Amino acid sequence: MKSIDYALKGERISIHVVENPDDLFAFFKFVEANPLMGFDTETTGLDWWNAGDGFHCRLAQFGNGIESYVIPVEVGAVYKDAVRRAVERAERLVAHNRGFDIHVLESDLGIDPEPLIRKTYCTKILAHLVDSRAVKEGGVGLRLEDLVPHYIDAESGAKVKKSMTDIARRYKVKKEEIWPVVDLFDEEYLLYAGMDPIWAYRLLHKLLPLVPVRSKRRGLISWEHRLHWVTYQMERTGYLVDENYTRARIAELTEEEAKYKAIAAEFGVKNIGSSQQVIAVLTSLGFVLTKRTKPSKKFPEGQLSTDDSVLKSIDHPLTEAILKAKSASKKRSTWFEAALSNRDRNGRVHAAINSIQARSARMTITGAIAAQTLPSGTGYVRHAFLADDPDYDDEGNIVEEYVTATVDYSSMELMFLAADSEDRRMLRAYRNGEDLHDITAAAAFGPIPEGESHHPKRKAGKGTNYTVCFGGGWHAVHTQWDISEADARRAVSGFWEAYPATKKLSRKCTDEAKRQGFIYTVTGRRILTDPKRPYAAMNYRIQSSCRDIMARALIELDAAGFTKWMRLVIHDEIVFSFPKSRAEELTKKAAEIMQFVYKGLLIPADGEIGGRSWGSVLDKEDSKH
DNA sequence: TAGAGAGGCACC
DNA sequence: AAACGGTGCCTCTCTA
Numbered sequence: 001m002k003s004i005d006y007a008l009k010g011e012r013i014s015i016h017v018v019e020n021p022d023d024l025f026a027f028f029k030f031v032e033a034n035p036l037m038g039f040d041t042e043t044t045g046l047d048w049w050n051a052g053d054g055f056h057c058r059l060a061q062f063g064n065g066i067e068s069y070v071i072p073v074e075v076g077a078v079y080k081d082a083v084r085r086a087v088e089r090a091e092r093l094v095a096h097n098r099g100f101d102i103h104v105l106e107s108d109l110g111i112d113p114e115p116l117i118r119k120t121y122c123t124k125i126l127a128h129l130v131d132s133r134a135v136k137e138g139g140v141g142l143r144l145e146d147l148v149p150h151y152i153d154a155e156s157g158a159k160v161k162k163s164m165t166d167i168a169r170r171y172k173v174k175k176e177e178i179w180p181v182v183d184l185f186d187e188e189y190l191l192y193a194g195m196d197p198i199w200a201y202r203l204l205h206k207l208l209p210l211v212p213v214r215s216k217r218r219g220l221i222s223w224e225h226r227l228h229w230v231t232y233q234m235e236r237t238g239y240l241v242d243e244n245y246t247r248a249r250i251a252e253l254t255e256e257e258a259k260y261k262a263i264a265a266e267f268g269v270k271n272i273g274s275s276q277q278v279i280a281v282l283t284s285l286g287f288v289l290t291k292r293t294k295p296s297k298k299f300p301e302g303q304l305s306t307d308d309s310v311l312k313s314i315d316h317p318l319t320e321a322i323l324k325a326k327s328a329s330k331k332r333s334t335w336f337e338a339a340l341s342n343r344d345r346n347g348r349v350h351a352a353i354n355s356i357q358a359r360s361a362r363m364t365i366t367g368a369i370a371a372q373t374l375p376s377g378t379g380y381v382r383h384a385f386l387a388d389d390p391d392y393d394d395e396g397n398i399v400e401e402y403v404t405a406t407v408d409y410s411s412m413e414l415m416f417l418a419a420d421s422e423d424r425r426m427l428r429a430y431r432n433g434e435d436l437h438d439i440t441a442a443a444a445f446g447p448i449p450e451g452e453s454h455h456p457k458r459k460a461g462k463g464t465n466y467t468v469c470f471g472g473g474w475h476a477v478h479t480q481w482d483i484s485e486a487d488a489r490r491a492v493s494g495f496w497e498a499y500p501a502t503k504k505l506s507r508k509c510t511d512e513a514k515r516q517g518f519i520y521t522v523t524g525r526r527i528l529t530d531p532k533r534p535y536a537a538m539n540y541r542i543q544s545s546c547r548d549i550m551a552r553a554l555i556e557l558d559a560a561g562f563t564k565w566m567r568l569v570i571h572d573e574i575v576f577s578f579p580k581s582r583a584e585e586l587t588k589k590a591a592e593i594m595q596f597v598y599k600g601l602l603i604p605a606d607g608e609i610g611g612r613s614w615g616s617v618l619d620k621e622d623s624k625h
Numbered sequence: 626t627a628g629a630g631a632g633g634c635a636c637c
Numbered sequence: 638a639a640a641c642g643g644t645g646c647c648t649c650t651c652t653a
Contacts, residue, residue, distance in 0.1 A: 165627090175627080273648040275632065293632065298651095307633060330634065334646060358643055362637085370645050373635040381635095413637090413642095472641025480641070532640095539642040543637095547643095571637045571643090 001026060004191055009153050014067040015194030017185070024082050027069045028089075030062070035091035037062045038197030038204070039120075041073075041104045042189075044180035046367070048100065049238065049344040051107035058184060060105075062086055063197035065205070070194045072184055073109070080109050087116055094204045096144045096196070098122040099232050099352075106236070113236075117229050123147070123200055125224045126207040128356045129215050133528055137359065148199050151206040160199070163192045218524030224356055227551045230558045231353040231363065231569070238348030239371070239567045240386040240577075241339045242613065249384070250340070253332040260325035267318040272325045278306040287314055335374055335381050342368035353569065355551075360544035361525060363569055371568050379615025385567075386613050387577035401580040404614045405587045407594055407607040408573035411436070412546050413469055419601035420522070420545070423501035427601060437462035444494025445487075457487065464491040468502070471539045506538045513537035522598075523548045546572070549603065553594040560593055562586070575614060583609050 001023040006013040018027055031037070042059040049055075058074040060083045071086075073079045087093070087105065095101050098120045105111040124142050133139020140150045149157025167188050168178040182189045211221060264272050268281045279289060291310050292302035311319040342349045352367040365371040374381045387402035409415075414436060418426035429439045438454055441461030448455045455461060463481030467473075472480075478488035496503045512519050513529035519537045520526055521544045529537050550572065557566065557574070565586065568575040574594070578586045587607035594605035610617030 271649070273633085275649080277649095296631065298630065303632080305632080326634085330647075333648095334635075338646090360643060362643060364644060366645065370635080372637075373645065375635065376637090467641050470641040470643090473639055475639085476641040533642095535640050536642060543643060573637085 002185075004187065004194065006191060006195065008156055011066065013195070013198060015063075015070060015191060016067065017070045017190050017194070018072060018079070018082075019185075021078050024078070027062075027071065027082065027086070030067070030069055031086045031089050034062075034064050036094065036201070036204075037064060037086075037090050037092075038068075038094050038199070038201030039063075039087075039101065040095060040193070040196035040200065041101045042179070042193045043104055043108075046100070047342075048103040048107050049348075049350040051104075053345055055108070057104050057108040058179075059190075059193050061193050061197045062090075063194070063201060065198060065201050068194045068197045070190055074184055083109060084111055087111055090119065092119050092121070094121040094123060094200045096123045096147075096200045096203065098124075099228065099235065102232065103236065113232065114229075117225075117232060121204055122225060122228060123203040123207060125228065125356055126204065126211060126221070128361065129212070129220060129224070129525070130207055130210045131528055132359050132361060132525075134359065138530070139359075139528065142357070144196070144199060147203055152199065152202055156195075160192070160195070163188060167192075212520075212524070212526045214520060214524040215526060220524060223523075223551070223555070226555055228355045230554045230563055230566075231355040233558075233563045234566050234568070235350055235353050237564070237567070238344065238346075238350040239369075240346075240348050240388060241343050242384050242386050243340070243343075243347060245613075246336050246340050246384045249380075250332055250336050253328040253336070257325050257328040257332065260321040260328070263321035264318060264325060267321075269318065269322065272322050272329070275303070275306045278311075278322060279304050281318065282306075282314065285316070285318070287316075331375070331381060334370065336384060338369050339384050351568075358547075359527065360540055360547055362543065362547045362571060363550075365568065365570075372570050376618065379613065379618040381615070382618060383613045383615030385615075391579075401612075402577050403580045403583050403609060403611055404617055405576045405578050405583055405590075405607060405609045406573055406614075406617050407576070407587060407591045407605050409546075409549070409594070409603055409605050412549070412572045412603055413542050414465055415601060415603045416542055416546050416549070416598065417469055417502060417505075419599040419603075420542070421499070421501040421505040422599060423499045426499050426502065430601060437465055440465050440491065440495055440498065443498035444491045457491070459483065460487045460491040464488075464495050468492065468495050469539065469542060471533075471535045471537075506535075509537035509541055510534045521545045521548065549596050549598070552596070553605075556593045557590060560589070562590060562593075578609075 001019055002017040004015040018024060040061045041057050043057050044055055047055050060071045060073050062069050071079050071083055073083060102113050102117055106113045127142050127147055131140045135141040135146055140146055145161040148160050164178060165175055167182055168175045171178060171181060173181060261272060269277045271277055289304045291305040293305045295302045311323050339349055349368040351365045351369045351371050354364045357364040387404045390398045391400040393399050415430060418430055429436050437458045438448060438461060441455035441457040442448055445457045460483045463477045463483055467477045474488040474492040477483050477492060478485050509519055513534040518526050518528045519541055521541050525544055527540045527544060565576045565578050566574060567577055587609055591605040591607045596603045608617050610620050
């Protein structure tokens, strides 16, 4: 057995590399002596769903704070067995971003994930509970390469970040191509790999005491780990892609894109994505651009904008061509091609569902498909995703078909604001089933005229409701909702007068943020705030608390056996693949589980059953109106 | 040639 | 007094 020594702030770290089966005796002795171990895996890539089909686990590493063992899983079955035994024997484990490593152990080594995940701490979850901010927001960040320098050792942290880049350079391959080709016993690779379980082990001990007492008392640590088990299972199941539909749309969009790109090129715009070219050509055609982009470091005054609103305001074949080509290009590359190219052998895509990610702890969906950003206006893109294939009997007859159903919370954040602030007028509106946007408009502009079903200034009311919830003011209502300045001013002051308790809540959150630099949500989550933007605090409380209402729903749905039917979570909506014969019953039950009473106000959940594709749910909704 | 910054665009 | 919140991915451009 080879051992590599590493000096961590003067302390000696030993990485033991198992080279032949005899070395496993020492490894098992280590496992017996360490009821808590950090662990990690090294693989050929990130596509664990292709295990046995181009993907495999190369190394598995286990360690405590000062030593680790690297097991060369790739070499043979005896090492896979050793990893299985180690995982079974361990009392507790800790990994950074445990979901990935557990997917690897499940898909490539056949390890049952449930008992494993139940005893594994995830340091990403703990890091988020301590400081949920991203690096660019002034936070520590959530990646191992962010956490190690901050919590353990800056110098070693820099090495973590650089080492695989250096190895790739040595092998003369791109960084993302190094994983399958680096020699399994490359010393630098072994050092990188062997340090990971040590980092995870040390981070656990650093982070646990830093989790706010209030979060601990409210059980957030175990709650978040439990939620992650639910999203883990959804990741594993994946979402079925309609190959024929997707291919047809790619062909159609490619043609459309080419057609409009050719028109743009005739006017001199070779790259429709190049703002520079668009500005140059439009200017030469005599159009005067005035809208500017947001000020940045590089451009303190902002640059001329060529976004959708600018192009739409110019009636010309060039702008029309750019808009159409861009739209086709985005649909093609971001969704359809991603869905097609990331399918596993069963035609499913396995996006990463990051159960605790945004500053507010909102979940994000990344990787295989950006499922949270699929266009929602029509079913055009969402048609590419299907409820499961039918079940067949032995004779090949269909015994059960599957349909897509969605259940969502409507106006969840505004309802939460009403309940949380206990604003009497807002609560009365919701309890009476009144339209809050009309109520806000009426508060600002007078009652709804006789005989009208909606307020003529409902749009100003709606814009104001949402904008205030986001921490915005009249200026944002004016620019973002295309409301006149005078109406925007009146609507916003009308809002605060109509709902005085929300004003109180806003002030309370802002004051807390100013005073202590953080706020707590109703679940005891601490969210650090920016000194320069204390007004954002109320939105953090609303957004994060609503995320937790969804998290609670997912955990309850899991307990009720719904996980096998769940496909995606989109903030306030869950997408299901239900057996057709039980779709009514299951959708109703899911909505019942999801609905939530907060401070006496029922936040309802509404179900919608479509046909086979996700898109069909949207088309059905369209036809209703 | 990789990475960062910026703009743009899709979502809740 | 007023201050819009949270994301991810693609493309282009410039730099180290």
